[in-house]
Amino acid sequence: MANLTRSEEEVMLADAARGFLDDAAPVSHLRKLRDAGKTHDPSLWKDMAAMGWSGILVPESAGGSDMGHAAAGILAAEMGKTLVCSPFLSSAVIAATALRQVTGERSAAALAGIAAGDVTYALAIDEGNKFAPDSTSLVAERLGNGFRLNGCKTFVVDGGFADHLLVLARTDEGLTLFDLPKDRDGISCNAQSMIDSRDAARIDFENVEATGDNVVGTVDDAMRVLKPALEAGQAALAAEMTGLAAGAFGMTVDYLKERKQFGTVIGNFQALQHRAAHLWCEIEVTASAVINAGRVLDNDPDNAAFAVSLAKARAMDTAKLAVIEGVQMHGGIGMTDAFDMGFYMKRARVAAEWLGDYGYHAEQVARSRGF
Amino acid sequence: MSSLSTDPDQFRAELRDWLEQNCPAEMRDASTAEDNICWGGRTWVFQSNAQRIWLERMAAKGLTVPTWPTAFGGAGLDRACEKIFQQEMGRINARPPLLSFGIWMLGPALLHFGTEQQKQHYLPPIARGELRWCQGYSEPGAGSDLASVQTRCDDKGDYWLVNGQKVWTSYADKADWIFALVRTDRDAKKHLGISFVLIDMASAGVTTRPIKLISGVSPFCETFFDDVKFPKDQVVGTVNRGWDVAKYLLTHEREMISAGGQGLGGGRALGAVLAEQSGGLTDATLRAAALKSEVDALAIGLTLERYKDQAEGGEGVGDASAMLKYVGTELNKQRHELMMSASGSDALQWDGKSGADPADWLRTKANSIEGGTSEVMLGIISRRVLGLGA
Ligand SMILES: Cc1cc2nc3c(=O)[nH]c(=O)nc-3n(C[C@H](O)[C@H](O)[C@H](O)COP(=O)(O)OP(=O)(O)OC[C@H]3O[C@@H](n4cnc5c(N)ncnc54)[C@H](O)[C@@H]3O)c2cc1C
Numbered sequence: 001m002a003n004l005t006r007s008e009e010e011v012m013l014a015d016a017a018r019g020f021l022d023d024a025a026p027v028s029h030l031r032k033l034r035d036a037g038k039t040h041d042p043s044l045w046k047d048m049a050a051m052g053w054s055g056i057l058v059p060e061s062a063g064g065s066d067m068g069h070a071a072a073g074i075l076a077a078e079m080g081k082t083l084v085c086s087p088f089l090s091s092a093v094i095a096a097t098a099l100r101q102v103t104g105e106r107s108a109a110a111l112a113g114i115a116a117g118d119v120t121y122a123l124a125i126d127e128g129n130k131f132a133p134d135s136t137s138l139v140a141e142r143l144g145n146g147f148r149l150n151g152c153k154t155f156v157v158d159g160g161f162a163d164h165l166l167v168l169a170r171t172d173e174g175l176t177l178f179d180l181p182k183d184r185d186g187i188s189c190n191a192q193s194m195i196d197s198r199d200a201a202r203i204d205f206e207n208v209e210a211t212g213d214n215v216v217g218t219v220d221d222a223m224r225v226l227k228p229a230l231e232a233g234q235a236a237l238a239a240e241m242t243g244l245a246a247g248a249f250g251m252t253v254d255y256l257k258e259r260k261q262f263g264t265v266i267g268n269f270q271a272l273q274h275r276a277a278h279l280w281c282e283i284e285v286t287a288s289a290v291i292n293a294g295r296v297l298d299n300d301p302d303n304a305a306f307a308v309s310l311a312k313a314r315a316m317d318t319a320k321l322a323v324i325e326g327v328q329m330h331g332g333i334g335m336t337d338a339f340d341m342g343f344y345m346k347r348a349r350v351a352a353e354w355l356g357d358y359g360y361h362a363e364q365v366a367r368s369r370g371f
Numbered sequence: 372m373s374s375l376s377t378d379p380d381q382f383r384a385e386l387r388d389w390l391e392q393n394c395p396a397e398m399r400d401a402s403t404a405e406d407n408i409c410w411g412g413r414t415w416v417f418q419s420n421a422q423r424i425w426l427e428r429m430a431a432k433g434l435t436v437p438t439w440p441t442a443f444g445g446a447g448l449d450r451a452c453e454k455i456f457q458q459e460m461g462r463i464n465a466r467p468p469l470l471s472f473g474i475w476m477l478g479p480a481l482l483h484f485g486t487e488q489q490k491q492h493y494l495p496p497i498a499r500g501e502l503r504w505c506q507g508y509s510e511p512g513a514g515s516d517l518a519s520v521q522t523r524c525d526d527k528g529d530y531w532l533v534n535g536q537k538v539w540t541s542y543a544d545k546a547d548w549i550f551a552l553v554r555t556d557r558d559a560k561k562h563l564g565i566s567f568v569l570i571d572m573a574s575a576g577v578t579t580r581p582i583k584l585i586s587g588v589s590p591f592c593e594t595f596f597d598d599v600k601f602p603k604d605q606v607v608g609t610v611n612r613g614w615d616v617a618k619y620l621l622t623h624e625r626e627m628i629s630a631g632g633q634g635l636g637g638g639r640a641l642g643a644v645l646a647e648q649s650g651g652l653t654d655a656t657l658r659a660a661a662l663k664s665e666v667d668a669l670a671i672g673l674t675l676e677r678y679k680d681q682a683e684g685g686e687g688v689g690d691a692s693a694m695l696k697y698v699g700t701e702l703n704k705q706r707h708e709l710m711m712s713a714s715g716s717d718a719l720q721w722d723g724k725s726g727a728d729p730a731d732w733l734r735t736k737a738n739s740i741e742g743g744t745s746e747v748m749l750g751i752i753s754r755r756v757l758g759l760g761a
Contacts, residue, residue, distance in 0.1 A: 273753035371642030
């Protein structure tokens with residue numbers, strides 16, 4: 001088993017990320033975007049690209065920094081602490097991992113676009129209200145040498161602003177992944193107003209034409225490229241959620257040391273101390289599962305499903321507890337829009353559903369543990 | 372006997388080979404059922420010849436205490452080799468050759484606080500399983516509030532004289548020696564008048580009286596000291612500063628207790644254990660609870676590993692031991708509840724041969740009490756990690 005502590009370089013990466021984000025994207029940044037009716041800040045993404053974040057999983061040959069999944073998790077966790085709104089997961093983690101599974105000029109060019117921060121991607125996978133890639137029904141029927149896509153995708157995270165879509169479609173003998181520019185004829189995008197103030201869209205496909213060039217990997221074999229991409233995304237999302245939990249927890253502990261009632265700070269009440277201590281334990285335990293997922297993805301990617309699902313399941317549980325306790329221990333102020341805790345609660349709920357909920361991931365763990 | 376290589380890959384190969392040749396077949400069943408444990412000690416009666424051989428061979432290699440320095444009976448393994456050792460033992464499902472309070476608790480404390488002479492005198496017999504130790508911390512009036520121990524220990528010039536009572540002393544009636552907290556200064560503040568002392572249980576004036584547990588067995592005792600004399604060099608650390616030794620030892624004890632839930636069913640998945648006990652895991656409520664428990668158990672296991680990775684040179688995990696103990700023991704209790712539930716009425720007989728063992732289930736209820744209660748663990752985390760309260 002790999003070492004589960006952070007290396008010196010990893011600690012430096014986290015510190016550097018924190019330094020940048022505290023300045024460029026504190027929670028007030030998300031609040032400003034929301035109040036302005038925006039879900040994306042292109043200049044922030046440009047800055048991240050300049051630091052190599054957009055290319056963190058892109059091979060160096062395509063202009064990336066190729067630092068691996070553990071490093072991507074460190075960035076995601078730091079972003080989670082202040083609820084940073086960026087295309088990092090959709091483009092830099094999920095799309096980059098899918099595209100690098102294929103060789104050739106097209107994917108190299110696409111990866112270069114991601115690494116440079118010029119092109120953003122969204123994964124169009126869900127069709128109902130739960131993550132269930134196996135029951136995809138959007139069809140891509142054969143049309144001469146190409147395909148014609150018809151159907152609808154829901155909860156396409158970052159779908160509103162993304163330039164490209166990775167679309168999972170049913171073909172004759174299985175599932176196929178397509179890479180389509182969002183302005184392709186027949187694609188219509190309806191941005192949704194999401195509780196976490198971030199981007200997600202419902203996207204309709206009406207007689208959308210695609211060529212063999214748009215296929216990522218092999219026809220009828222989407223999972224070869226998609227499975228690693230999903231695992232990378234799930235692990236990074238779990239990391240984001242532990243960051244989120246730590247962020248909410250930090251605010252809560254600060255408040256326990258500051259707020260006075262009954263003539264003393266509320267942190268002197270044992271009932272609250274024990275709840276805070278319990279929450280800290282949960283955060284620590286989850287952090288181990290998240291670090292482990294990054295390590296396994298880097299060292300043994302073919303066998304990472306179990307470690308990734310363990311991390312995502314734990315992360316949901318912990319983030320949920322952190323935001324529920326966060327609101328409760330703040331009392332009335334925790335319920336106000338002017339206070340940030342609500343942002344944490346809403347993001348935790350969205351992140352819990354994205355890329356598989358607790359039941360989905362716990363079930364994956366259970367299967368590999370002989371249930 | 373030749374020592375093993377320090378190069379990880381070579382170490383693995385040599386160790387695998389050695390284990391293959393030296394671990395008796397009967398010992399390839401990592402059951403930690405009380406009947407199978409080897410505790411060692413002056414009066415120890417081996418349950419089988421294989422148990423004796425296994426202990427002797429492992430001790431000769433330093434592998435009863437793999438991370439201790441070779442000078443004191445260990446194998447001097449670093450963290451990387453220790454992990455390999457665990458993996459290779461697990462690979463053949465080998466039983467630990469020796470378990471003891473000396474290994475878990477006193478050894479680490481002596482390595483940290485003992486004089487060179489104390490280390491040389493006390494550690495090798497622990498490693499070889501020749502002396503069995505018990506822990507004399509708790510008293511009738513000093514449980515969670517351990518620093519209020521009252522057992523009196525007076526300096527009589529060329530010896531110490533002890534009078535008082537300990538309680539809940541696990542295996543006191545079977546142990547050869549006791550490490551105990553005693554009050555050596557009655558006027559100082561409570562934390563500053565305690566000393567950590569080592570006493571031979573065969574000394575005149577030491578008596579024990581077993582107490583029966585809800586699980587039906589009597590593993591622990593009341594321990595009485597009536598004018599017990601012991602030599603001056605049997606204090607560990609500084610006189611009146613025994614609380615530092617006591618606390619350090621507790622972090623090792625808690626780390627050890629926290630791992631209890633991990634070995635369940637010989638490290639098998641809970642789902643498999645439950646399926647076996649219930650004849651297929653068909654009850655949806657039970658399955659859902661088991662699923663969550665399994666997710667938590669795996670993450671807790673990784674956390675234990677992560678903190679050990681972090682700990683410097685065998686120094687233990689420090690305050691984090693409170694967290695590990697809290698999550699590990701609460702988990703273990705819950706897992707045994709699930710096993711009882713899966714087994715239904717099969718597990719309701721004392722001598723039931725199928726399903727969960729009710730004695731084990733009852734015993735786990737002590738996990739969140741012994742070594743400091745869950746509430747005390749949460750208190751330690753609040754104060755020392757989160758900085759809450761005074
Ligand atoms: C099976 C078993 C084996 C043991 N073996 C040994 C041994 O070998 N050697 C030894 O020395 N001791 C041993 N013990 C004793 C054990 O360490 C004590 O039982 C334990 O420290 C709790 O002390 P107590 O029993 O006096 O409970 P108390 O301290 O009286 O606690 C009663 C309840 O009050 C709660 N409580 C106490 N203080 C606080 C607080 N400040 N805040 C919130 N809640 C609080 C506790 O959590 C608990 O729920 C053993 C105990 C058991 C059950």
